[in-house]
């Protein structure tokens with residue numbers, strides 16, 4: 793968007809796609825991501841948060857948002873916790889492969905911020921507990937990748 797001085801302001805909107813499954817954990821990841829964006833001077837209004845049923849649904853939604861070209865990067869946030877069956881493996885694989893595909897097919901960075909844990913305790917530890925906040929890490933990765941893409945654009949690569 794051109795400013796009054798004629799400079800071009802780089803695209804600086806981001807989106808978070810958050811899974812409602814294990815919502816208490818994911819809300820902490822979202823809060824961590826928003827705080828990390830804020831720390832880099834990005835207002836909450838520059839970050840759209842879209843909630844989806846589970847981590848399995850993150851890729852399609854992230855791909856659609858990325859294809860809109862409205863966002864510098866998309867952050868996928870979810871928490872997959874192992875249960876008694878092998879459902880966990882399918883959800884983890886689909887989320888990881890799908891998030892990768894969403895980025896590769898659109899050329900927009902899509903960040904993998906999905907916890908894949910054996911226990912609830914491990915998940916809470918990584919959602920603002922002793923192991924940090926992986927939502928905040930994912931937001932920082934989104935900012936870094938947005939800057940990398942912008943540099944490559946500017947260099948014509």
Ligand code: INI
Pocket residue numbers: 811813814845846847848849870871872873874875879880883
């Ligand atoms: N989705 C998650 O995000 N985390 C989980 O731990 C999980 N488990 O364990 O089942 C989960 N399942 C739901 C899945 O993501 C889809 O929403 C569902 O299969 C409908 O497509």
